[in-house]
Amino acid sequence: MWLTRFRELPLALRVLFLASFVNRAGMFVFPLLAVYLVRGEGLSPGEAGLLISIGSTGLLVGSLLSGPLCDLRGRRTALLTALLLNAAGYLGLAVLDGPPWTYAGLLFIALVGMGMFSPASNTLVADLTTPEQRPFAYTLSYVGNNLGMGVGPLLGGVAAAYSYHVMFAGNILAGLACAAMIVIWVPHDRRTPAGGPRTKDRAISLGHGHVLLIVLVSFFYVAPLIGLEYALPLAVTTVLDESAGLVGAVYTINSVVVVSLGLLMEKRISAYGAKPLLLVAGLLWSLGLAVIAFAFSLPAILLSTVVWTLGEIIVSVVVPTYIADHVNERRVGSFMALNGLVLGLARLVVPVGLGVIWTAHGHGPVFLTLLAAPLLGMAVFALLRIRPSAAVPAAPPAPEPQALPVEPLDAPRGAN
Numbered sequence: 238m239w240l241t242r243f244r245e246l247p248l249a250l251r252v253l254f255l256a257s258f259v260n261r262a263g264m265f266v267f268p269l270l271a272v273y274l275v276r277g278e279g280l281s282p283g284e285a286g287l288l289i290s291i292g293s294t295g296l297l298v299g300s301l302l303s304g305p306l307c308d309l310r311g312r313r314t315a316l317l318t319a320l321l322l323n324a325a326g327y328l329g330l331a332v333l334d335g336p337p338w339t340y341a342g343l344l345f346i347a348l349v350g351m352g353m354f355s356p357a358s359n360t361l362v363a364d365l366t367t368p369e370q371r372p373f374a375y376t377l378s379y380v381g382n383n384l385g386m387g388v389g390p391l392l393g394g395v396a397a398a399y400s401y402h403v404m405f406a407g408n409i410l411a412g413l414a415c416a417a418m419i420v421i422w423v424p425h426d427r428r429t430p431a432g433g434p435r436t437k438d439r440a441i442s443l444g445h446g447h448v449l450l451i452v453l454v455s456f457f458y459v460a461p462l463i464g465l466e467y468a469l470p471l472a473v474t475t476v477l478d479e480s481a482g483l484v485g486a487v488y489t490i491n492s493v494v495v496v497s498l499g500l501l502m503e504k505r506i507s508a509y510g511a512k513p514l515l516l517v518a519g520l521l522w523s524l525g526l527a528v529i530a531f532a533f534s535l536p537a538i539l540l541s542t543v544v545w546t547l548g549e550i551i552v553s554v555v556v557p558t559y560i561a562d563h564v565n566e567r568r569v570g571s572f573m574a575l576n577g578l579v580l581g582l583a584r585l586v587v588p589v590g591l592g593v594i595w596t597a598h599g600h601g602p603v604f605l606t607l608l609a610a611p612l613l614g615m616a617v618f619a620l621l622r623i624r625p626s627a628a629v630p631a632a633p634p635a636p637e638p639q640a641l642p643v644e645p646l647d648a649p650r651g652a653n
Contacts, residue, residue: 239373239377239500242370242373243377245370246365246366246370246374247365247366248422249361249365249422249423249424250361250362250365250366250374252418252419252421252422252423253316253358253361253362253378253419253423254377254378254381255381255418256414256415256418256419257354257358257378257381257382257385257415258381258382258384258385259385259411259414259415259418260320260354260385260411260412260415261381261382261384261385261386261388261389262384262385262386262388262389262392262411263385263389263392263407263408263410263411263412263414263415264351264385264386264389264393264408264411265389265390265392265393265396265397265404265405265407265408265411266327266330266347266393266404266405266408267348267351268389268390268393269390269393269394269397269404270285270289270344271285271286271289272397273330273397273401273404274288274289274340277401278340280337280340284337288337288338288340288341288344289344291341291344291345292340292341292342292343292344292345292347292348293344293348293584293585294345294348294585295344295345295346295347295348295349295350295351295352296348296349296351296352296580296581296584297352297578297581297582297585298345298349298352299319299322299348299349299350299351299352299353299354299577299581300352300353300356300574300575300577300578300580300581301574301578302349302352302353302574303315303319303352303353303354303356303357303570303573303574303577304356304570304571304572304573304574304575305570305571305574306318306353306357306570307356307357307360307570307571307573307574308567308568308570308571311425311426312357312360312361312364312426312570313361313419313423313424313425313426315353315356315357315360315570316354316357316358316361316416316419316423317416317419317420318350318353319350319351319352319353319354319357320350320354320412320413320415320416320419321350321412321416322346322347322349322350322353323347323348323350323351323354323412324350324408324409324412324413324416325346325347325350326343326344326345326346326347326348326349326350327343327347327405327408327409327412328405328409329343329346330343330344330347330405331401331402331405331406331409352577352581355577356570356573356574356576356577357570357573358378359375359378359557359560359561359573359576360569360570360573361423362374362375362378362557362561363557363560363561363569363573364426364569366561368561368562369507371558371561371562372503372506372507372554372558373500373503373507375553375554375557375558376499376500376502376503376506376550376554377500379495379499379550379553379554380495380496380499380500383491383492383495383496383499384492384495384496386492387488387489387492387496392407393407393408445563445564445565445568445572447563447621447622447623447624448559448560448563448564448572449572449575450621451511451515451556451559451618451621451623452556452560452572452575452576452579453579454614454617454618454621455552455556455576455579455614456579456582456583456614457519457610457611457613457614457617458515458518458519458522458548458549458552458610458611458614459552459579459580459583460583460587460607460610461522461526461545461607461608461610461611462549462583463580463583463584463587463588464587464588464591464603464606464607464610465487465545465607466588467587467588467591467592468591468595468600468603468604468607469487469538471595471600472533472538472600472604473487473535473538476533476600477534477535479535483535486539487538487539487542490539490542490543490546491542491546491549494542494543494546494547494550495546495549495550498547498550499550502547502550502551503554506551506554506555510623510625511555511558511559511623511624511625512618512621512623514551514555515551515552515555515614515615515618515623516615516618516619517548517551518548518549518551518552518555519548519611519612519614519615519618520548520615521544521545521547521548521551522545522548522549522610522611522614523608523611523612523615524544524545525541525542525543525544525545525546525548526541526545526604526607526608526611527608528540528541528544529541529604529607530601530604530605530607530608533600533601533604548611556576557573557576559623560572560573560576563624590606591603591606591607594606
């Protein structure tokens with residue numbers, strides 16, 4: 238039962254998962270930031286888009302800073318810094334009335350905090366879990382984050398309809414509440430989790446090159462997710478000429494699949510090694526995107542969302558688990574930050590590239606390009622030498638045949 242397994246996790250992790258959910262559910266501002274800048278501050282849509290793009294570089298900077306801060310000052314310090322930076326940036330956006338560039342600067346500060354939080358959280362999970370617990374812990378974290386992301390925009394829309402100041406206040410208070418929970422219940426870094434010393438868990442890792450390759454190649458599985466965030470709203474509203482409200486159905490299906498199937502899939506994920514799981518994830522991504530690319534319609538889009546979400550769940554669990562199992566304790570924070578950096582790079586590069594393709598050739602080549610990404614990722618993962626997970630014990634060696642006793646040649650048969 239997953240509830241029993243949840244109770245077996247350290248208290249600090251249970252608090253962290255609750256804090257992550259509250260933090261995600263309290264992200265009122267970011268989904269509605271463009272609306273606030275246009276309607277609340279009187280900027281043009283073009284100005285708002287430019288400022289958001291500039292400010293979003295904070296996600297990359299936050300990912301880069303998270304690793305060194307985790308390793309030098311500790312995971313707890315990194316989490317608190319992330320939450321306080323996010324609150325400070327949004328507080329400035331809410332109360333300061335300056336030239337447009339100040340909005341980009343304050344958003345940059347807020348998103349540095351947002352970019353720091355997830356790598357630091359993943360690093361703390363690695364610290365406080367045994368290899369057997371990690372897939373479950375990362376699945377639980379991912380499900381909680383998605384559940385919070387499903388609740389947050391709804392609550393943010395209600396708050397913004399009443400007042401933009403209420404929207405900002407809710408976001409800031411949620412972040413401060415999370416910081417308070419971490420201060421009270423999450424201890425300073427422990428180098429030895431409750432399940433035993435971590436040094437032995439990672440003693441088999443003589444180098445980190447294979448981990449680096451897995452994190453970098455995972456870009457080909459992250460790129461379709463970011464690409465769909467860009468392409469699907471445009472395709473639904475312009476190509477299919479449907480209501481923008483139907484775009485929300487895609488995100489609803491995605492959240493429902495993650496929440497309802499995430500924990501069920503984790504039981505099966507734990508039984509297999511990283512390589513077959515990454516190949517299965519690529520296959521699911523490819524099948525989902527092929528449905529859109531070759532049978533483009535609203536039903537195809539909704540069906541494909543169910544399929545590629547399963548691949549998304551696998552990757553979101555396997556990659557951080559592999560990092561936690563194979564990276565030296567002193568560098569795990571840096572590798573978790575690198576994993577966040579890959580996501581940040583995809584957010585910067587993919588929409589621009591797909592926009593160029595769409596402008597020149599239309600929507601068809603855009604979805605074919607997205608389909609090519611997981612296919613390429615599968616090909617590379619198939620060639621990589623990926624080590625078994627610490628939670629999946631290798632098959633024991635076959636016992637050596639025992640030699641039969643040999644009697645001395647000069648001994649009479651039956652002699653004692």
